[in-house]
Amino acid sequence: MSAIHHPGEDLLWDYFRGALAPGLRLSVSTHLDLCPQCRDDLRVFTAIGGALLETTEGVAMSDNALDLALARIERPVDLPEVSDAPAPARRPAFLEGFELPPSLQSAEIRGRYFVAPGVWMAPIALPGEPRAAKTYLMCVKAGMEMPEHTHRGREITVMLQGQYRDHKGLYQRGDFTQCDEADDRHMPVMMGDVDCLCLVAQEAAIIPKTWLGWLLKPIARI
């Protein structure tokens, strides 16, 4: 079973060129762990990059560049090679029984808290994430309703377990979906008898810049 809802090429491209904020980056890399098709897209990007590099006309290196390069390979490697394997993360007990993709196995997942009966959230700490952005795991127990919610700015969900349906179709493990303020039709309905677990990344909400904006903030629920 592979994902049928994918990030758009624009998002994949920004991921590839390293331009996504940490929360979005984690969402895309989680989807990639579960989606061979999008991994193929990245492979196509890499192949394009390689082909373009091959046909690029070079810019002269400085005169001593080759000497320097040949000297550097003789030096012993003083720093230990940075290990490719991410440090093993402490895995909270409440995640026992869930099958997490590699991208999340190295993530720093904090303690969970219940936001409604049968619904918990566990924030994920990401270095460099803007203060107002939020990234978390959310679990909705089978048979429970999704809590009512609004979208403030771009919000991305990657399904990790269970399934739900909305106006765009059925979402299962690996499926990637993006919502924003315009998506007022977003009324997900949980399906089946398995608990739903998903990764959610919310971009920073827009912070009002004027005094009037601050006064209106609680009313506008920004």
Added chain:
Amino acid sequence: MHFDRALTIGSSVRMISPDSKNCAETPEALITRIAGTRDRAAYATLFTRFAPRIKAFVMGQGMTAQEAEDLAQEALLNVWRKAHMFDASKASAVTWIYSIARNLRIDAARKAKRVRELPEDLWQGDGDKAADEQIVDTQSAQIIKKMLDALPPEQKDILRLSFYEDLSQSDIAKTLSIPLGTVKSRLRLAMTRLRTAMDGKSTGVKS
């Protein structure tokens, strides 16, 4: 010391015709020799062939000449150190080298950003995909290279701006004064064509 055709004035990256390349030995063979016998001559050849190109490539993406030179040095040093991990029967050398350079550039950009925003001791790697997880085999690399030439010019332009200038799709739309939707659909068409050529499968919904 000699660098092949390293005469470029200004930072614009230009294409050279394939027949002007000096390809006596494939980069795959050179890397295999480095892995096998730590062959310095092979390394010098590889360096001379790729360092100026990497430098040009990342300068186009906004690095200064000095930063680009350092990155090119670092990239080739990585090739030397990781040569034993390269499998010429599975991977195209040029895409492998490109991946190494790309990852270094992303790391450099992130580190610079974090040093500005956070104390250095808070900085840590974040477990992104390693370069070798995007291995492209030689045959696929050849197919993509051939297909790139055959793309309609307007699709090729989008890819050039994407890769050479490191622009987002909305920046490309501004640069070309065309709607964002047009950029998206051109990239989508190009990707569909290239992906189909590479492995002939494409289904699903893009959100």
